[in-house]
Amino acid sequence: MLNPNLAPLGHYTFARLNEVLADCPPRVNEPPILFSLGEPQKPTPSILAETIAAHDDQWNRYPPPIGDEAFRDAVVGWLHRRFDLPEGFVDPARNVVPVPGTREPLYQIGFLCTPPEKAGKRPAVLMPNPFYHVYQGAAMVGGGEPVYLPAHAENNFLPVLEDLDEDLLARTALFFLCTPANPQGTTASADYLKRAIELAREHDFVLALDECYCEIYRGAPPVGGLEACAALGQGLDNVLSFQSLSKRSSAPGLRSGFLAGDARIIERYGQFVTFGGSPLPIPVLHASTALWNDDVHVVENRAYYAENFRLAEEILRPHMDVFIPPAGFFLWLDVGDGMAAARRLWSAAAIKTLPGSLMARDDSHGRNPGEPYLRVALVYEPEKTERGLRRLAETLF
Numbered sequence: 092m093l094n095p096n097l098a099p100l101g102h103y104t105f106a107r108l109n110e111v112l113a114d115c116p117p118r119v120n121e122p123p124i125l126f127s128l129g130e131p132q133k134p135t136p137s138i139l140a141e142t143i144a145a146h147d148d149q150w151n152r153y154p155p156p157i158g159d160e161a162f163r164d165a166v167v168g169w170l171h172r173r174f175d176l177p178e179g180f181v182d183p184a185r186n187v188v189p190v191p192g193t194r195e196p197l198y199q200i201g202f203l204c205t206p207p208e209k210a211g212k213r214p215a216v217l218m219p220n221p222f223y224h225v226y227q228g229a230a231m232v233g234g235g236e237p238v239y240l241p242a243h244a245e246n247n248f249l250p251v252l253e254d255l256d257e258d259l260l261a262r263t264a265l266f267f268l269c270t271p272a273n274p275q276g277t278t279a280s281a282d283y284l285k286r287a288i289e290l291a292r293e294h295d296f297v298l299a300l301d302e303c304y305c306e307i308y309r310g311a312p313p314v315g316g317l318e319a320c321a322a323l324g325q326g327l328d329n330v331l332s333f334q335s336l337s338k339r340s341s342a343p344g345l346r347s348g349f350l351a352g353d354a355r356i357i358e359r360y361g362q363f364v365t366f367g368g369s370p371l372p373i374p375v376l377h378a379s380t381a382l383w384n385d386d387v388h389v390v391e392n393r394a395y396y397a398e399n400f401r402l403a404e405e406i407l408r409p410h411m412d413v414f415i416p417p418a419g420f421f422l423w424l425d426v427g428d429g430m431a432a433a434r435r436l437w438s439a440a441a442i443k444t445l446p447g448s449l450m451a452r453d454d455s456h457g458r459n460p461g462e463p464y465l466r467v468a469l470v471y472e473p474e475k476t477e478r479g480l481r482r483l484a485e486t487l488f
């Protein structure tokens with residue numbers, strides 16, 4: 092009755108978190124602080140609600156499957172402002188399509204881009220370890236074998252591309268890379284991205300670049316996959332970039348993003364939407380267009396997170412060698428035993444964090460690369476962030 096491919100998925104990360112914390116309820120009277128979830132708590136920019144309201148006569152219309160010209164022009168305009176791309180590099184008609192947030196298409200790309208066999212074998216779906224759990228879902232739903240590539244601190248928390256052997260590359264259907272990375276906040280260099288793209292082209296697989304944190308950075312803007320494509324030539328072949336308003340505009344509830352990349356995959360995704368996917372409702376499409384056209388709120392957003400990281404450095408530095416990541420909004424703290432620390436923080440301080448082991452799978456030596464870490468989402472306004480981090484430091488150190 093049920094598709095057996097999906098059985099190994101088991102529980103979703105946050106359901107697992109509740110399970111592992113179930114036997115240690117908070118013993119304090121303080122209100123809980125949820126540093127566990129990467130959900131932006133900053134209010135959404137007012138243009139969102141205003142634009143939705145201005146189009147409230149359009150809820151009675153079926154939305155167009157691939158958005159409209161204004162949306163596609165807005166996202167291409169943003170891509171060209173945000174990244175160093177040659178004029179006309181991204182064709183709004185062929186290289187972009189709106190998506191209802193990126194989680195759904197990251198999952199769906201598994202069955203859109205995994206053939207039944209590759210090089211006569213079961214296809215492989217590569218992902219870094221630790222990783223955003225949806226990549227594993229993509230592998231399962233497409234019938235591929237999830238292959239977890241070690242992503243350690245000494246390699247900037249990215250898989251080592253030179254370690255991928257020819258047999259594996261030959262049967263690879265999809266390779267997920269997250270840059271800036273969730274959970275570690277590190278970013279891939281242009282050279283790294285170029286090499287990954289070359290591999291995708293040499294072995295004809297899809298390089299799925301999850302770039303939803305690319306607007307949340309502290310120093311220089313992280314390089315993007317499309318820039319690496321522009322530097323290499325051959326257009327956007329074999330590459331797909333996943334972009335979202337969830338982090339950029341603090342709007343995860345809007346469910347809005349887009350895919351940019353290889354015209355063949357974009358076309359296939361558009362067909363898929365006409366049969367069974369979810370197009371963006373017209374008022375949401377208009378609001379998304381307005382948000383992609385505006386950069387002012389994103390500058391404010393960056394300042395909000397930068398202040399939280401400044402506080403983290405000030406509060407934690409006296410106690411540990413805290414790594415302040417160049418991008419994203421997570422601290423990835425090496426606390427020795429992330430599970431023990433998470434349980435202690437919850438029971439003694441009502442602070443929920445995510446043990447790194449829940450974002451990773453055991454490697455071939457039976458070691459979980461996330462085990463020493465704790466992921467702390469700095470999503471609250473600075474005042475609450477400071478309160479939470481002080482409580483965290485008092486409890487752990």
Ligand SMILES: Cc1ncc(COP(=O)(O)O)c(C=O)c1O
Binds near residue numbers: 191223337
């Ligand atoms: C790495 C990563 N990719 C994708 C997503 C999905 O975001 P959305 O579906 O809201 O665009 C998230 C959300 O937390 C994420 O952390």
